Amino acid sequence: MSVLIFIDLVDGQVKKAAHEALTYGAKLAAQMGTTAEGVVLGSEVSSDLGELGAHGVAKIHQVSGDGFKEGDAQVFAKVVADVAEATGADVVVFSNNTSGKAIAPRVAVRLKAGLVSGAVALPETDGSFLVRKNVFSGKAFAKVSVKTAKKVIALNVNSFTIENGDGKAEVVPFRAEVPTSKIKVIGSNKTTGKVSLTEAEVVVSAGRGMKGPENWGIVEDLATALDAALACSRPVADAHWRPHNEHVGQTGVAIAPNLYVAVGISGAIQHLAGVNRSKVIVVINKDPEAPFFKAADYGIVGDVFEVLPKFTEAVKKVKGVA
């Protein structure tokens, strides 16, 4: 009996989402009176895996080899399920990031385990197993009862605070039969160096109020000052003013940053559905009737072209970079 946490590697690095999953899994194990163990697939890791013990995991199983380079969910799922079975894991925890979304459902089928995808809190484990998740694009939540003996949880990114103690994890090799990947990566296009939108703690997002793609400079300046990721509304992505991977909303990316700054976005219900999990929402819009103000924590009714440069300067002052 134990909790197994899948440690996702992005270019050999353990990113924020994996640290969140590790903290979550370790806390769940403590709550269930059992131990937490991690599993990492691949040999090339740019940091000391033992350090991850700080989140409360006792042991990390590392499966080496080149078989994971293509990111084939079928290969990953087979090996993670093998490790789960060999270690007697009752619960397997994933981050609900792009890898988790592909692998967790397959692992759940292999283990005949009930899956909660998009969990936002630790389960209630007294007698039942109830996991809270967002539904209706964040407009409501559900407590999902998992009825199977084994469980799989995929934790939403930016939903759980990372905690560090001073533990060290023992890294042990795990020998698994790694099937041949059925997919082949032939190219990639990464926004290296930039914070990914779903992991970003601050997001600056702009809409039609910017009047055209040529005006994005002042949005980018604010994002740079805030160390924020850029996002946009659907009309902006549809008009090809910005790339579609920046589109947040019900049919785009759903995000939950600490701070969401919406500039020139009216706040249609479909947009709110993608951002309503943000902890603090700031709205800047010249229309005082914009529905977004109802969902905002702070707002400025004013011309974005005047407000944004002032905002950027004030942020730089507070951050001591001006």
Next chain:
Amino acid sequence: MKILVCISKTPDTTAKIAFTDNNTKFAEAGVQWIINPYDEWYALVKALELKEADASITLHLLHVGGTDSEPVIRKALALGGDEAIRVNAVPTDSYSVAAQIAAVAKDGGYDLIFTGKETIDYNNGVIGGMVAEMLDLPYIALATSFQLAGTTATVKREIEGGEETVEVQLPVVVSCQKGMAEARIPNMRGIMAARTKPLRVVEPVAAENYTEVAEFGLPPAKAGVKLVSPDNVEELVRLLHEEARVI
């Protein structure tokens, strides 16, 4: 070549979200039902594009749901597709729905199975992966572009911090999102044709429910917006720094 597109039914994006029966059921009264946008705009339209490029392709739509789903299935058929299959079961759990889809897919011998990346009601996004595992097929999640040459598919998918292009041999399961295709509006000819297209009803296979919703709830209402004058942007930054502590 046979393509199967999985279609789910969801409340309209502007529907009021409320619950009944002691907060255990979604309040359906007065709700407009639509095809889940990811299934319609991206999965179905991409499949239509493939069929338009190669008339020999057979395109089936699959839905798991009761008779009350039929208007939504006809709406999907109005966009295109040769026939629809409805598995006569009320969907309550991802695993059991995936088991129904896998059973139909296995019998039908499909080369390509498309789903949307998630439904906008339960936001699970797990059906494609589960179906792929049940059928022992490769799965490309979160696809933003899809091209076919013979039996080789070239797919762009979202990964952490960007996109990558992968090659895979059919058969394959793909979950579709923005970028795959542009949303379409059905025309009158399509709507007329949809009325007479075959809609086959099949009975469900035995499948267990692994999960159930014990309780729904609504998040607490916001306290209300604090407005700051546009002439005093420093005050906004001060509030974000000292009060909200997010800068």
